[in-house]
Amino acid sequence: xxxxxxxxxxxxxxxxxxxxxxxxxxxxxxxxxxxxxxxxxxxxxxxxxxxxxxxxxxxxxxxxxxxxxxxxxxxxxxxxxxxxxxxxxxxxxxxxxxxxxxxxxxxxxxxxxxxxxxxxxxxxxxxxxxxxxxxxxxxxxxxxxxxxxxxxxxxxxxxxxxxxxxxxxxxxxxxxxxxxxxxxxxxxxxxxxxxxxxxxxxxxxxxxxxxxxxxxxxxxxxxxxxxxxxxxxxxxxxxxxxxxxxxxxxxxxxxxxxxxxxxxxxxxxxxxxxxxxxxxxxxxxxxxxxxxxxxxxxxxxxxxxxxxxxxxxxxxxxxxxxxxxxxxxxxxxxxxxxxxxxxxxxxxxxxxxxxxxxxxxxxxxxxxxxxxxxxxxxxxxxxxxxxxxxxxxxxxxxxxxxxxxxxxxxxxxxxxxxxxxxxxxxxxxxxxxx
Amino acid sequence: xxxxxxxxxxxxxxxxxxxxxxxxxxxxxxxxxxxxxxxxxxxxxxxxxxxxxxxxxxxxxxxxxxxxxxxxxxxxxxxxxxxxxxxxxxxxxxxxxxxxxxxxxxxxxxxxxxxxxxxxxxxxxxxxxxxxxxxxxxxxxxxxxxxxxxxxxxxxxxxxxxxxxxxxxxxxxxxxxxxxxxxxxxxxxxxxxxxxxxxxxxxxxxxxxxxxxxxxxxxxxxxxxxxxxxxxxxxxxxxxxxxxxxxxxxxxxxxxxxxxxxxxxxxxxxxxxxxxxxxxxxxxxxxxxxxxxxxxxxxxxxxxxxxxxxxxxxxx
Numbered sequence: 001x002x003x004x005x006x007x008x009x010x011x012x013x014x015x016x017x018x019x020x021x022x023x024x025x026x027x028x029x030x031x032x033x034x035x036x037x038x039x040x041x042x043x044x045x046x047x048x049x050x051x052x053x054x055x056x057x058x059x060x061x062x063x064x065x066x067x068x069x070x071x072x073x074x075x076x077x078x079x080x081x082x083x084x085x086x087x088x089x090x091x092x093x094x095x096x097x098x099x100x101x102x103x104x105x106x107x108x109x110x111x112x113x114x115x116x117x118x119x120x121x122x123x124x125x126x127x128x129x130x131x132x133x134x135x136x137x138x139x140x141x142x143x144x145x146x147x148x149x150x151x152x153x154x155x156x157x158x159x160x161x162x163x164x165x166x167x168x169x170x171x172x173x174x175x176x177x178x179x180x181x182x183x184x185x186x187x188x189x190x191x192x193x194x195x196x197x198x199x200x201x202x203x204x205x206x207x208x209x210x211x212x213x214x215x216x217x218x219x220x221x222x223x224x225x226x227x228x229x230x231x232x233x234x235x236x237x238x239x240x241x242x243x244x245x246x247x248x249x250x251x252x253x254x255x256x257x258x259x260x261x262x263x264x265x266x267x268x269x270x271x272x273x274x275x276x277x278x279x280x281x282x283x284x285x286x287x288x289x290x291x292x293x294x295x296x297x298x299x300x301x302x303x304x305x306x307x308x309x310x311x312x313x314x315x316x317x318x319x320x321x322x323x324x325x326x327x328x329x330x331x332x333x334x335x336x337x338x339x340x341x342x343x344x345x346x347x348x349x350x351x352x353x354x355x356x357x358x359x360x361x362x363x364x365x366x367x368x369x370x371x372x373x374x375x376x377x378x379x380x381x382x383x384x385x386x387x388x389x390x391x392x393x394x395x396x397x398x399x400x401x402x403x404x405x406x407x408x409x410x411x412x413x414x415x416x417x418x419x420x421x422x423x424x425x426x427x428x429x430x431x432x433x434x
Numbered sequence: 435x436x437x438x439x440x441x442x443x444x445x446x447x448x449x450x451x452x453x454x455x456x457x458x459x460x461x462x463x464x465x466x467x468x469x470x471x472x473x474x475x476x477x478x479x480x481x482x483x484x485x486x487x488x489x490x491x492x493x494x495x496x497x498x499x500x501x502x503x504x505x506x507x508x509x510x511x512x513x514x515x516x517x518x519x520x521x522x523x524x525x526x527x528x529x530x531x532x533x534x535x536x537x538x539x540x541x542x543x544x545x546x547x548x549x550x551x552x553x554x555x556x557x558x559x560x561x562x563x564x565x566x567x568x569x570x571x572x573x574x575x576x577x578x579x580x581x582x583x584x585x586x587x588x589x590x591x592x593x594x595x596x597x598x599x600x601x602x603x604x605x606x607x608x609x610x611x612x613x614x615x616x617x618x619x620x621x622x623x624x625x626x627x628x629x630x631x632x633x634x635x636x637x638x639x640x641x642x643x644x645x646x647x648x649x650x651x652x653x654x655x656x657x658x659x660x661x662x663x664x665x666x667x668x669x670x671x672x673x674x675x676x677x678x679x680x681x682x683x684x685x686x687x688x689x690x691x692x693x694x695x696x697x698x699x700x701x702x703x704x705x706x707x708x709x710x711x712x713x714x715x716x717x718x719x720x721x722x723x724x725x726x727x728x729x730x731x732x733x734x735x736x737x738x739x740x741x742x743x744x745x746x747x748x749x750x
Contacts, residue, residue, distance in 0.1 A: 030490050030495060030503050031497070031501075031717070092713055095713075098499055099498050099499060119497030119498070119499065120501070121497065121498065121499055200601075208693075208696065209693065209694065209698070210693065260584070261584025261602075264604055264606045264695075264696070330499065331499070399713055399714055399715075403709070403713070406695075407697055410696050414607075
């Protein structure tokens with residue numbers, strides 16, 4: 001027994017060392033990945049495809065189930081298997097499942113094409129991408145699938161954060177929608193709501209240490225006339241506009257207008273807070289309007305209203321570009337079937353069918369009264385906001401840039417650093433990573 | 435080892451009668467085949483990944499599907515050891531480990547004492563106490579996240595109604611408070627295990643010792659100090675070793691409750707390693723980090739084991 005064990009152990013060690021030595025000598029990849037990852041051998045557009053999707057804003061699980069049902073009826077040779085994860089888990093799941101090729105189709109956020117494309121995780125679909133789509137789709141949505149002039153996916157709905165408010169609470173303090181066109185106006189109304197004792201904290205935000213915080217900051221940054229990067233493409237949020245935006249955010253906490261719990265909230269939490277009648281105003285994704293008017297989860301049905309995001313001192317009011325896309329994993333063995341599925345669910349007809357959940361990225365849809373009448377309020381607000389959107393930096397190491405930004409934004413919001421200091425540190429941390 | 439060296443002399447028999455030797459061979463072969471599945475499993479899920487991680491930690495790997503992975507030697511380790519993020523995470527991990535282990539030990543001792551009391555239907559209480567431990571960590575984390583919620587959390591409601599606080603607090607909104615709250619959630623879940631280890635120790639203390647102490651007119655504090663504590667040292671030591679190592683590796687409760695926030699206030703070293711590897715896709719650096727964690731835990735274990743071996747009956 002002992003002999004067998006020690007023999008096995010030495011064999012094990014020897015194998016390990018040999019493998020290490022071989023890899024060191026040849027300088028080969030330690031990931032085990034080969035250079036030609038996309039296999040075109042079994043490309044007959046049949047089989048089972050696994051689809052990784054986000055469970056948050058946008059299309060709901062029921063929406064997707066309906067789409068899949070319709071798709072499978074048209075394509076009996078393809079079976080679609082959806083998996084839903086929270087937005088916060090989506091990026092890491094795409095990364096960890098990549099070597100195994102678990103998912104054929106993955107849901108992509110606008111901030112990821114650079115990273116995933118440059119690291120070979122998603123397939124280049126430029127050849128499959130019809131050139132007329134470039135004109136037929138909204139420009140803001142197209143960026144969610146594009147990297148260095150190539151396409152790595154198909155846009156699946158543009159998205160931005162709109163301004164939501166509780167009509168009844170606004171009316172109670174004698175304010176109207178016109179008072180909410182600027183952030184100064186919003187704060188004045190918020191103060192009145194607080195003083196009248198309608199709610200303790202009129203504003204709620206998704207300011208937990210997550211991408212959600214960067215999205216909210218993006219929108220305020222845009223309102224103050226700032227951008228994330230300078231001309232050379234480096235993070236430059238320590239600009240006067242970048243610091244003013246953060247100072248403004250911090251002041252809403254100090255003035256007691258923002259719920260201090262915001263620092264633990266994601267979009268879903270602000271959505272719930274407003275649906276529970278504890279918040280008067282918020283910015284959030286388009287599908288929030290659907291949720292606020294859903295009697296099964298909302299206590300303020302009929303009171304929720306939506307508008308274009310308020311303007312800042314610069315007069316600008318761009319929305320954060322939060323468009324999503326569908327991409328094919330480079331390790332997928334069913335590239336053709338995956339493309340067929342993507343083509344179907346991103347089509348004009350299917351997107352128009354679900355406009356209460358997600359806006360469509362087809363320009364033509366916005367001119368069709370039979371489509372816009374299904375969600376007129378959001379179409380009116382979003383349609384305007386899509387014209388000017390603020391983009392988060394499209395860099396391959398966006399994830400670590402974003403983490404540096406999240407950390408320092410929170411440092412300032414918690415009063416641990418001055419806004420200027422925090423943004424200086426964020427710029428230093430992000431740009432040192434190269 | 436002694437058995438192995440003694441065996442040949444015992445089984446040495448005159449030529450002609452080879453039966454005992456043959457039986458030993460068959461036994462060995464059987465043992466080998468019986469152990470093989472376990473060996474394969476251990477190799478597959480522990481040894482191979484560890485070696486692979488060690489290997490990757492010497493390379494620069496920037497993608498899960500990287501094809502170009504230059505050899506960088508010990509640079510990843512140097513980078514980790516010189517980064518402030520790592521030392522910050524290490525500090526929080528040490529704090530988490532010390533406070534949670536201490537808290538669980540004290541509470542565990544109290545609970546064990548109560549469970550050891552001669553009550554009717556003692557098994558009911560014992561069964562109830564084990565429930566927190568039986569709940570999966572992810573559920574426990576979700577539950578505490580709800581309890582600590584800034585808007586509808588039960589803790590806020592309780593403390594407000596008792597008049598302890600005058601307005602709702604965002605318990606997970608401040609880095610220090612958040613870390614303490616995660617410790618609380620961890621202690622709630624793990625105290626039962628500690629209590630059961632200590633209960634086993636308590637059960638093994640002979641009744642006569644208490645009787646003798648009572649005859650000597652010792653009060654409860656004295657009995658606790660001179661009988662219970664010394665007799666419990668073996669159990670306490672084991673719990674201490676297990677809990678320190680477990681606490682040092684903490685990941686799941688952090689992932690589910692706070693995701694390392696706010697301002698990295700709950701980011702432990704295991705979570706930091708996860709972020710580096712899977713979020714930043716810096717697998718070389720992440721592997722180096724993972725290996726540093728392994729080394730720290732090995733050092734801790736070796737230290738504890740030596741203490742245990744040196745004196746069976748004293749705590750340290």
